[in-house]
Amino acid sequence: MKKLDMLYEGKAKKIYKTGDPEVLIVEYKDDATAFNGEKRGAISGKGVINNRMTNYFMRLLEGCGIPTHYIEELSDRETAVKRVDIVPLEVIVRNISAGSFAKRYGVKEGIVFKNPTVEFSYKDDALGDPLLNTSHALALGLAAPEDIALIREYVTQINHFLKSELSECDVTLVDFKVEFGKLTGGKIVLADEISPDTCRFWDTKTGEKLDKDRFRQDLGNVEGAYAEIARRLGITV
Ligand code: UDP
Numbered sequence: 001m002k003k004l005d006m007l008y009e010g011k012a013k014k015i016y017k018t019g020d021p022e023v024l025i026v027e028y029k030d031d032a033t034a035f036n037g038e039k040r041g042a043i044s045g046k047g048v049i050n051n052r053m054t055n056y057f058m059r060l061l062e063g064c065g066i067p068t069h070y071i072e073e074l075s076d077r078e079t080a081v082k083r084v085d086i087v088p089l090e091v092i093v094r095n096i097s098a099g100s101f102a103k104r105y106g107v108k109e110g111i112v113f114k115n116p117t118v119e120f121s122y123k124d125d126a127l128g129d130p131l132l133n134t135s136h137a138l139a140l141g142l143a144a145p146e147d148i149a150l151i152r153e154y155v156t157q158i159n160h161f162l163k164s165e166l167s168e169c170d171v172t173l174v175d176f177k178v179e180f181g182k183l184t185g186g187k188i189v190l191a192d193e194i195s196p197d198t199c200r201f202w203d204t205k206t207g208e209k210l211d212k213d214r215f216r217q218d219l220g221n222v223e224g225a226y227a228e229i230a231r232r233l234g235i236t237v
Contacts, residue, residue, distance in 0.1 A: 001025065001072075001080055011037065012050070012197060021083065022184060026051075028077045032197070034216040036128050043215060048076045048237050049226045050195035055079055056235050057162065057194040064161050066154055068190040069181060076237070084181025084191050087143050088123040091151055093159045094175040098200050099213070101175075104131075110207075116159055118152055123179070150188055151180055158190070166201065169232035171210065174200035196226050 003016040003025050011033045016025040028047035033040050051073070058070035071080040094101055097111040120137055121129040132140075134148055143151070155178060163173045176199035181191035192198070196211040203210060209217075210225040230237050 001074060003027075003078075012047075013193070018080070023071065024081055024083050025074065026079050026081055028054075028193075032212070032215050032222075034212065036125060039216070041215065043222050043226065045223055045237065046197070046226055049230045049235070050193055050197055051077050051079055052235050052237055053195050053230060053233065054193040056233060057165075058190070060165060061158060061161060061190060064157065066158060066161075066190055067187065069183075081191070082183055082189065084183055084189060086123070086191060087147065087151070087180045087182065087188070089137060089142055089151070090121040090123050090129060090177050090179060091155050092119045092121065092175060092177045093117070093155050094119070095159070095163065096172070096174040096200075096202075098174050116156070118155055147180075147182075147188055154180070154188075154190065162194070162199075165233075167204065170204040171229065171232060172202045172204045174202055176200070196229055201229055 001018055005017050006014055007017050007024065008015045012029055012031055014027045014029065016027065018025055028051040030042045030044055030046045032043045032046065055070060055073045058068045062068050062070065069081040069084050071082060073079050094117045095113060097107050098109045102109045120132055122132050123129060137143055137148060138145060158178065166173050176194065178190060178194065179192035180188050182188055199211060200213060201210040209219060210229050214222040214225050
């Protein structure tokens with residue numbers, strides 16, 4: 001499969017057309033941003049890890065009955081995916097308080113929730129991805145009620161599968177963000193990525209952060225943390 005014109009360049013990935021209008025190629029970059037693009041940098045080798053880890057999780061989730069956009073890994077940084085229209089919602093699931101949740105509600109990090117929370121942000125960089133509820137999403141016409149209901153079901157299952165997979169290698173899944181897209185024909189599938197850029201992973205024994213918070217908070221050893229998560233999952237990079 002050959003890359004044709006670049007369709008889009010985002011903060012961490014480039015998307016290319018292919019000869020098939022229903023297939024795109026994603027290329028993962030080492031560029032890293034945080035705080036809505038205010039902080040910029042690079043994490044050496046991140047693109048390879050995020051590509052391989054996303055595909056690892058996508059294949060796992062497909063096997064568990066969650067439809068995804070994944071087709072085939074093409075190289076260490078490139079993957080063929082089904083073309084989708086992205087639903088403009090960032091769907092965040094939290095098992096433990098951290099990040100913007102802790103800040104917004106004035107609580108410490110590390111509170112383990114009895115029930116995971118599911119929240120939506122409107123995917124719009126210019127507006128700073130504002131938090132919204134289901135009725136806001138419906139009022140703005142961002143998704144149909146049945147799409148939102150299905151997305152809620154899928155993220156609950158995704159949380160369950162990821163949590164149990166990670167717990168086997170002593171990693172606690174604190175929270176994560178996923179995005180969904182619509183295939184031609186309207187089927188909702190999991191899209192985008194699942195990586196240390198989009199999840200919070202804590203070492204279950206030591207509490208050490210093994211994700212992008214090391215970059216956001218200048219904790220050092222960012223590359224080492226990404227590599228450690230990959231190693232624990234048995235992903236070779
Ligand atoms: N997240 C993401 N992209 C975003 C915002 C959040 O991938 O634009 C992920 C983030 O890595 C974390 C989870 O979603 O795993 C919850 O993030 P939070 O809302 O706490 O925001 P942050 O602290 O990153 O601003």
